[in-house]
Amino acid sequence: MGKTLLKNGKIVNEGVICEVDVLLDGDTISKISNDISDSNATVMDLEGKYMLPGIIDDQVHFREPGLTHKGNISSESRAAVAGGITTFMEQPNTNPQTTTIKKLEEKFSVANKTSFANYSFLFGGTNDNLEELKRLDKNACSGIKLFLGSSTGNMLVDDEVVIENIFRNTEMVISAHCEDENTIRENLAKYKSEYGDDIPIKYHPIIRSEEACYISSSRAIALAKKTGARLHVFHLSTGKETDLFRNDIPLEEKKITAEVCIHHLWFSDKDYQDKGTLIKWNPAVKTSTDRETLWQALLDDRIDVIATDHAPHLLSEKNNVYTKAPSGGPLVQHALPAMLEKHLEGVISLEKIVEKMSHNPAKLFQIEKRGFLREGYFADLTVVDLKAPWQVSKENIYYKCGWSPFEGNTFQSKVSHTFVNGHLAFSEGKLSEKRNAKRLTFNR
Structure with missing residues (x-):
């Protein structure tokens, strides 16, 4: 997967919202800081969107x-x-x-x-x-x-x-x-x-x-x-x-x-x-x-x-x-x-x-290294755009059953990107066919 550098986004994490860069390296969050640069990373401009822990x-x-x-x-x-x-x-x-x-x-x-x-x-x-x-x-x-x-x-x-x-x-x-x-x-x-x-x-x-x-x-x-x-x-x-x-x-x-x-x-x-x-x-x-x-x-x-x-x-x-x-x-x-x-x-x-x-x-549930945006944690991130209206319809439903109780409803926000262990699994309405999921581990 290499490295991905997320820039110009705002993280929502542990009670704080702030604009920082996030560097993903393989399946891990490598760095969270201001003005990160890495010549080996693929840069993604989030244009003010919000990054949430997965x-x-x-x-x-x-x-x-x-x-x-x-x-x-x-x-x-x-x-x-x-x-x-x-x-x-x-x-x-x-x-x-x-x-x-x-x-x-x-x-x-x-x-x-x-x-x-x-x-x-x-x-x-x-x-x-x-x-x-x-x-x-x-x-x-x-x-x-x-x-x-x-x-x-x-x-x-x-x-x-x-x-x-x-x-x-x-x-x-x-x-x-x-x-x-x-x-x-x-x-x-x-x-x-x-x-x-x-x-x-x-x-x-x-x-x-x-x-x-x-x-x-x-x-x-x-x-x-x-x-x-x-x-x-x-x-x-x-x-x-x-x-x-x-x-x-x-x-x-x-x-x-x-x-x-x-x-x-x-x-x-x-x-x-x-x-x-x-x-x-x-x-x-x-x-x-x-x-x-x-x-x-x-x-x-x-x-x-x-x-x-x-x-x-x-x-x-x-x-x-x-x-x-x-x-x-x-x-x-x-x-x-x-x-x-x-x-x-x-x-x-x-x-x-x-x-x-x-x-x-x-x-x-004492899940190991997930649920937070922290350096060293697995790179599970959800990127959301709060200014992207869309309507739920059968054409954009992914459930096998093919329907939703929200059909016909217009949401003002959308999920624009989803990273699973550093892999871009969903991007602007398109799902990747590659899987990078892991079995959860626990600290008990």
Whole structure:
């Protein structure tokens, strides 16, 4: 790859925005300083654009193996890179599920051959794989994933004894999907008795209710406090849950952390009328008041991470009646532009976006030499242009499923360049066919 010298850009890093040059040498950031010169480097004039540490998405579903008609590691990592995401952590509810060390390493083997972005995976906990989980090396992958409430796939962990044993038997971060299954089943039965399978989508956030979320997340947090486990609650969707989390200590000292996803920050229950099942997620998109409170908690640091929960399905699948339409949607290509839109609206600073989408995932999962623009770190960079309007359309969507809940939306900012380990993987709308992704390593 040689050397690349990025000039006339502004870095957004560790709470500071400043105009500096950045020299990339192979897969590493070699130097960050003013007025760098290197006769052996290819010079790129960024013309005032902003350089961010590569975005790290701690929750994606890339559908490989077994569900590759929806997406695969190759297709969805390409879309991620086009959206400025240089690193992803993929979830275990594939087919077969990633619940054995053998299946985990098989996924790593696929990613090694096909991924365009840096990668790691979460190991799925179940009601009956505790012994396998105990054998898992703490540096082998991102962490443990528990579905404490059913979702796409069949990985519900509902044995309380097993859950406590998992909490007591791992040093790794336990990432949890928190929805109370009994509450959901009761709510669903009520609406099925009235509407059959064709339940109006507006009832989705009532079926997968605030109560269902709060019961599950509060129980998980109580158990984490009891056992001393390291718990990360995925995709908060209710304002009520935000009071369960602290902002009076640094992230490095927190043992219980939280994540919010793009769709819960962007959409509300008012959008079901127009978007229908395209915005059917688990947990559900809820009220505008919930959305506002999630934003408040994100900005005051009760919520630590922004992610996507990227989960593609075919349109033919999403367009089924309520009970047959799967939950989830594609987001990795449009997550950063959506957040930049909120920046331009005055909702969130660039520094805070970088903190929640780059710095904090790296800290939380103890990722080695990523998530920051620092000399000696891997050269993962996302370059954004805040004055480059574009409209999301089928012609510029990279997801294998071919659609986006943002179709028709005009963003004022775009990702202009993405570097993955020093390689220019995306440039002005064009993806490189060369891959330079690496398996994540950890400092634990």
